[in-house]
Amino acid sequence: MQIRHLLCPLLGALICAACGDGQRPATYSAKSDGQNVHVSMAEYEPALRNPLKGFREYFMIGTDTRRPEYPYPYGSLIKEYMPWNMLENVASDGVEKIVAYSNHRWEGVEEQNVKVIPRVFIVWLEPWHGGWAKDPDNPDDLNGWHWPSDLPGETGPYKQIPGSVGAYVESQDSLTVIQGGYFDPSFPDRVRKLVRKLGEAWDNDPRVAYVEMGIIGEWGEHHDPDLSTVFPPHDEPKHVAGRTWIPGMEKVLGDAFSEAFHNKKVMVRYAYEFKEYDFGIYWDSWAQPQEIDRGYHAMRARGDYWRTQPVGGEITWNWGDLGKYPGFEEVVADDTTRRIVIEQIRNLHCNHLGGITWADFNDPQFARNAAELQKAMGYRFVLSKASYPCRIDPGQAFQLEFEVQNTGSSPFYYDWPVEVALLDVQTREKVWGTVLDNVQISQWMPGDDWDMDLEAYRTPAETVRIESHPSLDASIPTGRYILALGILDPGCGRPTVRFANTNYYNGGYHPLGYVGVGIQEQQPALDPKDFDDLQGDTSLNYKH
Known part of the structure; x- marks a missing residue:
């Protein structure tokens, strides 16, 4: 040849x-x-719709109903948020528990020619950011907190700002650390063992496209708490070790995922972290000016990593400058915003993007705009x-x-x-x-x-x-x-x-x-x- x-x-x-x-x-x-x-x-x-590229779906399992026309015109990928305690509730749980829950969550994707991007998470949204508990009548509800039962949950000084999703800390608690949870002494070893099991379950699973690292922070997005001090924390002017960031956890995660996954590509949230590792990146705020430095510029600075590692994420329209749009259709209908998205897709060599789950593909204008984005993404x-x-x-x-x-x-x-x-x-x-x-x-x-x-x-x-x-x-x-x-x-x-x-x-x-x-x-x-x-x-x- x-x-x-x-x-x-x-x-x-x-x-x-x-x-x-x-x-x-x-x-x-x-x-x-x-x-x-x-x-x-x-x-x-x-x-056209093709595997391992383009628009990426997301459903809150047990809450959102997949529409009759699924798969959508371009949907060949679906992100699956996987709660830690459903995969492993106690340290002695074996890999078969992960396989069983994955089978439950991913049933039927092979018939639709859809691949899965799983992301393990623990916390959907913290109470001081307006989070609420999981629905006890819905075992698959992703809301709330999903700590394994034998790992202490976190307690700390954060309080919700009245009438806001922002958080604050009383002056007397300026150095108070968080107890338990991410900061429990046993947590790093539990992470290593869980990731090892994830590799056994997913590294050769034909349903898995890529694996988003997750685990730490709200939605598993590596913030609240952070993995580094490169950028300021979201709710405070400066970092406090043991509260706003987890010293050493970046290496724990990097080593664990590198050892566990040899076949599936692993993606991390921020390009300025894990520079010593061969990972892809998921940026969950495409076209958002408020994340231009943490996202776009940091990813550009990484050079040619995209030649071997996937780039993905989502367009999130419910905050920042994109908060003026009521939905994804309106975001991409704006010519200036759509042009920015396409420029970022092309320059960052984007493989896939989420945000379209609730979009109306029967709207001819949206169908045209979606086709323009789909054609640019991936191979x-x-x-x-x-x-x-x-x-x-x-x-x-x-x-x-x-x-x-x-x-x-x-x-x-x-x-x-x-x-x-x-x-x-x-x-x-x-x-x-x-x-x-x-x-x-x-x-x-x-x-x-x-x-x-x-x-x-x-x-x-x-x-x-x-x-x-x-x-x-x-x-x-x-x-x-x-x-x-x-x-x-x-x-x-x-x-x-x-x-x-x-x-x-x-x-x-x-x-x-x-x-x-x-x-x-x-x-x-x-x-x-x-x-x-x-x-x-x-x-x-x-x-x-």
């Missing part, structure tokens, strides 16, 4: 010249020169050219070449296999397939350095040329077939990731053209009228 990256790809005689001057072909075509088929492929222009793989022999023979290797470009904002963070397959001409069912060796889709990088005026990266995405020599099984009968490409979900071995191209069949395969097995193919072109619409295909899933 040879893989070459070219800004101006020149494939010589093997690739057709239908899209000269570096332009993508406007239509699909497949032509034979008597020896090889040369394919040109048109881009699918609309936004977007566009095929332009391919070539293969007019005839391939059983038991023999054949040469396959194709070009792909990532026009999105982020990589695809796992090396899911790319398959070349033969489809039955009548049924479109797979007759044969093999994974292309050494193809690393995680290396199909987007561009960099976004130009808002040109609406393009100043450093454009490279065009990746794949050259492979797969061997056809000796048992394949002589006849005419359709040669196709697909990206397989390792959880099921079926294609679930789609290229952004019009040559598509329901079920996940992108047909290139007709090919002869043991015979010469004279008319390789498929009829574009037979192609299916990518966004209309809701059949994809990774259920066994």
Whole structure:
């Protein structure tokens, strides 16, 4: 297998010249020169739903009802807040408790082709910030406090400001620390043991997309208390060790998650923390001017970490300058705000964003705005050219070449296999397939350095040329077939990731053209009228 990256790809005689001057072909075509088929492929222009990218859902389990149209037009990810005491209520609870609760919470996601981003948390909202207790009649209610029963809960000096969600401390308590909870002497060791179990439960679970670190602070967002003193605390002018921040906890968490997760990507809340670790970042205040330094600027300063680690978060409209908007639809309807979001998506190489759970996709204006954001987020793989022999023979290797470009904002963070397959001409069912060796889709990088005026990266995405020599099984009968490409979900071995191209069949395969097995193919072109619409295909899933 040879893989070459070219800004101006020149494939010589093997690739057709239908899209000269570096332009993508406007239509699909497949032509034979008597020896090889040369394919040109048109881009699918609309936004589309694809795994491990784009809009990310959230539901308060047991309270919010998933609507009948779920999954939404672009929802392939869902964040799951996982209360510590439901995963482990006492230190002796085993990993099977985590698995059982995960099965309960994530039931059915495989059938919807949805992946989960779990975040363990303890405190939803503290009393001094207006928090209220969990509903005793709803075991899945996320509100309240979820300390394990054998770990003392916290007691401290904070009081709620009357008529406000802000907190204060009496002058006589200016140095009073918090007792129990995060500051209990046994807490660091309990964290290590819990995270070890989380790794056993989730690191190889095909339902898990990425893991948000969480645990500390309200909603598990690493504030109240903080993990460092880089920025002032939320409720006081300066930090107090043992109250506003937890000395040493950053290393405890960093080491624990690094040791527990080798397969799933781990994400942390703030870019100015965990600099010694290889983690992604979830920024939960996109486009919020009040967090421009803690979020956007700090993430930009981290450099190229996004090449190997995901960037996500949410647009939170209920505070700061975005507090003027009643909902997500209004946030993205504002041209200036939407432009800022897109600039941040492109420059931070954002993979996914939440905030849309209660949005109305039946509103045509919102649908247009949502499509613009979805198209910018995450990866977007566009095929332009391919070539293969007019005839391939059983038991023999054949040469396959194709070009792909990532026009999105982020990589695809796992090396899911790319398959070349033969489809039955009548049924479109797979007759044969093999994974292309050494193809690393995680290396199909987007561009960099976004130009808002040109609406393009100043450093454009490279065009990746794949050259492979797969061997056809000796048992394949002589006849005419359709040669196709697909990206397989390792959880099921079926294609679930789609290229952004019009040559598509329901079920996940992108047909290139007709090919002869043991015979010469004279008319390789498929009829574009037979192609299916990518966004209309809701059949994809990774259920066994």
